Amino acid sequence: MSDPAGSGQQNPNQPPPTNAQTKNSRREGIPLGRIAGIPIVLAYSWFIIAAFTVIAYGPVLQHGTPSLGIGAYYVAFAYAVLLLLSVLVHELAHALTAKIYGWPSEKIVLNLWGGHTQFESFTATPGRSVLVAMAGPAANFVLAGAAWLVISSGGLSGVADTLLNIFFWANLVIGIFNVLPGLPLDGGRLVESAVWKATGSHAKGTIAAGWGGRIIVIALGLWFIVRPLLSGGVPDTSMLLITVLVGGFLWMGASASIQQGRLRSRLHLVSAAALAEPAVGLSDAGSVSDVLRVSAGGPTAVVLCDPDGRPSGVVDPTALAAVPAAVAGTTPAGAVAYPLGAGAYVPEWSKGQELLQYLAQLEGHDYAVVDHNGRVTGLLRQSTVVTAITGKAPR
Numbered sequence: 001m002s003d004p005a006g007s008g009q010q011n012p013n014q015p016p017p018t019n020a021q022t023k024n025s026r027r028e029g030i031p032l033g034r035i036a037g038i039p040i041v042l043a044y045s046w047f048i049i050a051a052f053t054v055i056a057y058g059p060v061l062q063h064g065t066p067s068l069g070i071g072a073y074y075v076a077f078a079y080a081v082l083l084l085l086s087v088l089v090h091e092l093a094h095a096l097t098a099k100i101y102g103w104p105s106e107k108i109v110l111n112l113w114g115g116h117t118q119f120e121s122f123t124a125t126p127g128r129s130v131l132v133a134m135a136g137p138a139a140n141f142v143l144a145g146a147a148w149l150v151i152s153s154g155g156l157s158g159v160a161d162t163l164l165n166i167f168f169w170a171n172l173v174i175g176i177f178n179v180l181p182g183l184p185l186d187g188g189r190l191v192e193s194a195v196w197k198a199t200g201s202h203a204k205g206t207i208a209a210g211w212g213g214r215i216i217v218i219a220l221g222l223w224f225i226v227r228p229l230l231s232g233g234v235p236d237t238s239m240l241l242i243t244v245l246v247g248g249f250l251w252m253g254a255s256a257s258i259q260q261g262r263l264r265s266r267l268h269l270v271s272a273a274a275l276a277e278p279a280v281g282l283s284d285a286g287s288v289s290d291v292l293r294v295s296a297g298g299p300t301a302v303v304l305c306d307p308d309g310r311p312s313g314v315v316d317p318t319a320l321a322a323v324p325a326a327v328a329g330t331t332p333a334g335a336v337a338y339p340l341g342a343g344a345y346v347p348e349w350s351k352g353q354e355l356l357q358y359l360a361q362l363e364g365h366d367y368a369v370v371d372h373n374g375r376v377t378g379l380l381r382q383s384t385v386v387t388a389i390t391g392k393a394p395r
Contacts, residue, residue: 007328013269028109035108038095043111046084053080056238060164068159075159082167085141086174087114093139098122098132113249114174126193126205140175144168182212184253211308213254217247269349269388276369276378281305284312288328288336291315301379303368311345311368311376313337345370348377359385 029043054076062072087110094117095105103122109115147168150156156164179187188209196205222242228235267305279301282295291302291324295315302315319336341363346355348369359367359382387393 012333019078021255029111035092036096036099037106038092039107040088041107043109045112046110049075049112050080050084053077053083065162071159075162079170082163084110085168086143086167086171089139089143090136090174090178091115091117093135094132097135101128101132103132115164124202126197129189129196130193133186134179135310136186137175137178138170140178143332144175146173175282180216181209182214182216182250182254183209183257184213184250185216187276188213201265203261203265203267206264207258210254210257212262213250214259215252217254220247220250231364242340263389266391267352267356270355270385272346272355272367272369272380273348273378275384275388276348276380277301277384279303279368279376279379280367281311281376282333283307284332284334284337286333288320288323288331288333291308291320291336292328302333302337303340303376303379304333309374311340311370313339314379340364340366342370344368345376346380347372356385356389 020311028303029041029046029168032040032042034040054073056077058073058076061075062070065072070073086229088108089110091110095108098105098117098119101122104120106118106120108117127300134240147164151161151164151168178185179190181187181191183192183206184190188330191212192202192205192209195208196202220243224239224381225235252283280307281303282290282294284304284306286304295302302310304313304315306312313334315333315337323331323336344362344364344366344370346358348371365382367380367382368376369380383393
């Protein structure tokens with residue numbers, strides 16, 4: 001589970017966000033500032049859960065404490081804010097613990113489901129993954145403990161006592177719920193890391209933890225929905241709605257984890273050298289005749305290179321075949337080629353996650369493959385990579 005954030009002082013060592021980053025954050029939600037240099041974004045979807053909290057708990061508080069009157073709804077909104085702050089602390093614990101290991105946090109997003117910490121690329125180990133995951137629930141248990149000490153002292157009363165009790169129970173429930181053994185909950189990282197450590201396969205760990213998440217959803221449904229029905233009763237409406245919403249969220253997250261694990265298990269198949277089709281390089285100053293000459297040996301793609309030797313385009317076989325032989329010598333090779341995206345070339349030794357992350361930053365669907373000397377040796381197509389990583393041909 002992720003946590004919310006509030007505004008904080010900007011780290012002077014943190015570069016200011018670019019215009020593109022700021023626009024993306026505003027599309028996703030309301031930027032609240034930075035804490036320890038980590039941007040905090042309040043997603044617009046949070047207002048849905050805030051409204052639900054006010055509508056569901058306002059009448060309950062009003063009935064329990066009639067003296068509050070309409071103020072009960074303000075107290076219910078304060079409850080939503082306290083829940084948001086509890087999630088924020090939870091996510092900050094993840095992010096700050098990750099910082100110890102040099103895992104950069106891109107941002108914390110607070111949303112309808114609580115929130116999440118979005119990390120940039122990093123190299124994890126089973127042990128560190130568990131510590132970062134468990135830091136979140138641990139922070140909530142600390143907050144719950146602190147609240148309980150204040151409650152036990154008996155120094156508060158009225159609205160303050162009500163809100164502190166809500167704060168205590170919110171953090172206790174968040175902490176307990178998040179240590180359940182299944183992804184996308186933090187406890188799922190325990191399962192993932194245990195299987196990862198035992199088998200040496202991160203992918204198998206993720207798949208196992210994803211199935212753990214699905215089992216948790218089934219257990220929640222049996223307990224909160226099926227059990228009351230079997231006993232002749234009717235599930236509480238609010239609890240039924242919460243169970244369906246939370247169960248749906250967890251099922252989607254668990255399914256995504258299983259899919260991610262399956263994709264990760266195929267990463268070893270993603271290799272520029274293995275997936276590229278044969279290709280030769282040719283100066284973009286050449287003619288169609290030159291293209292025909294270098295490709296005469298067989299089905300070989302022709303990649304055009306600029307004066308600096310950087311791949312800049314790929315010859316289109318259909319366009320090449322349409323050029324009459326009489327004008328092949330005077331027709332520029334570039335006339336029968338389509339351009340490659342900027343920097344769309346990769347070393348032939350690139351593979352795995354590193355290759356996928358690099359390709360994700362490039363434009364276009366084709367990438368030249370070069371050797372240590374910068375010589376073109378192949379042409380890697382996006383569709384081929386997709387087929388390798390998913391096992392299915394792209395639509």
